[in-house]
Amino acid sequence: xxxVEQSPQSLIILEGKNCTLQCNYTVSPFSNLRWYKQDTGRxxxxxxxxxxxxxxxxxxxxxxxxxADTKQSSLHITASQLSDSASYICVVAPMDSNYQxxxxxxxxxxxxx
Amino acid sequence: GAGVxxxxxxxxxxxxxxxxxxxxxxxxxxxxxxxxxxxxxxxEFLIYFQGNSAPDKSGLPSDRFSAERTGESVSTLTIQxxxxxDSAVYLCxxxxxxxxxxxxxxxxxxxxxxxxx
Numbered sequence: 559x560x561x562v563e564q565s566p567q568s569l570i571i572l573e574g575k576n577c578t579l580q581c582n583y584t585v586s587p588f589s590n591l592r593w594y595k596q597d598t599g600r601x602x603x604x605x606x607x608x609x610x611x612x613x614x615x616x617x618x619x620x621x622x623x624x625x626a627d628t629k630q631s632s633l634h635i636t637a638s639q640l641s642d643s644a645s646y647i648c649v650v651a652p653m654d655s656n657y658q659x660x661x662x663x664x665x666x667x668x669x670x671x
Numbered sequence: 672g673a674g675v676x677x678x679x680x681x682x683x684x685x686x687x688x689x690x691x692x693x694x695x696x697x698x699x700x701x702x703x704x705x706x707x708x709x710x711x712x713x714x715e716f717l718i719y720f721q722g723n724s725a726p727d728k729s730g731l732p733s734d735r736f737s738a739e740r741t742g743e744s745v746s747t748l749t750i751q752x753x754x755x756x757d758s759a760v761y762l763c764x765x766x767x768x769x770x771x772x773x774x775x776x777x778x779x780x781x782x783x784x785x786x787x788x
Contacts, residue, residue: 589772601675601762601779602714609774647713657702657721657769659777663713 560585562650562662570668575638579665581631581648592649593622593633596664602647605633635667643669673697675780677763683786684753692748692783696765703740704770704777705748706762707732714762720746721769753787760784 562583571577583591590609594602606615606622608631614623619636635642645664652658676695684690696703705717716730720740731737735753740746750757764770764777 590774599781601764601781602777603779604776607774607776651771651774653772655771656773657704657719657727657771658716659771661714661716 560650560652560660562648562660564646564648564662564665566665567663568666568668570670571638573638573640573669573671577635577638577667579633579635579646579648579667581633581662583629583631583648583650583660583662585650585652585660586629587653588626589651589653591622591624591631592651592659593620593631594647594649596645596647598644605646638669640669640671643667675763675765675778677761677780677783679783680781681784681786683788686755686787687752689749689751690753690785692750692761692785694746694748694763694765694780696744696746696763697778699743700765700767700778701743702766702769702775703746704764704766705738705746706764707759708762708782709759717748717761750785753785755787758785758787 565580592607593605596602621634647664648662650660701722703720706714718738719727735751738748760782762782764779766775766777770777
């Protein structure tokens with residue numbers, strides 16, 4: 559069964575610190591892996607999209623990595639800001655569908671001043 | 672340009688009533704998705720529209736749920752005889768083309784928060 563699991567479920571860090579969020583998936587074969595940021599009360603916003611052949615992709619202070627062999631991805635946030643408080647969702651697109659996406663449950667990140 | 676819009680932003684209804692939720696996708700986007708998100712949980716796929724093709728309704732949880740889309744424009748999600756377990760945020764997303772293996776981005780609306788009392 560295609561699944562995407564994220565850890566930790568929630569995380570609290572101090573402003574200015576770095577953090578890394580984890581994503582493990584069983585989707586195989588897969589086409590691409592995405593990370594979304596969802597602020598409270600808003601819809602998700604795309605941060606990065608990586609194809610199966612990419613190892614890393616950055617978007618400002620966000621850097622996503624992908625290891626297709628171990629079926630793991632991580633999202634690293636550098637020099638966290640209060641505005642980074644949100645849920646971060648890992649999403650995997652199976653190769654056998656041109657529109658289906660497998661969504662993780664998300665990691666709730668809280669940045670404290 | 673304008674993003675995806677949804678209305679109403681909040682809806683409180685009594686159990687047993689019907690509700691209709693609306694989604695206006697980004698102009699020119701052929702693909703449209705509806706998702707449900709219960710409090711503290713991940714997104715749950717409901718239905719997918721692509722142009723004039725038959726929609727994928729495989730995610731609709733019961734026959735009380737239905738959705739329509741006219742061409743590549745507005746979509747409505749209707750829930751009949753609402754139940755308390757229908758309480759959730761209903762999110763709509765659109766993308767230029769099918770947003771799966773093609774890597775097209777999905778753009779989300781702000782959602783409709785439905786509360787069934």
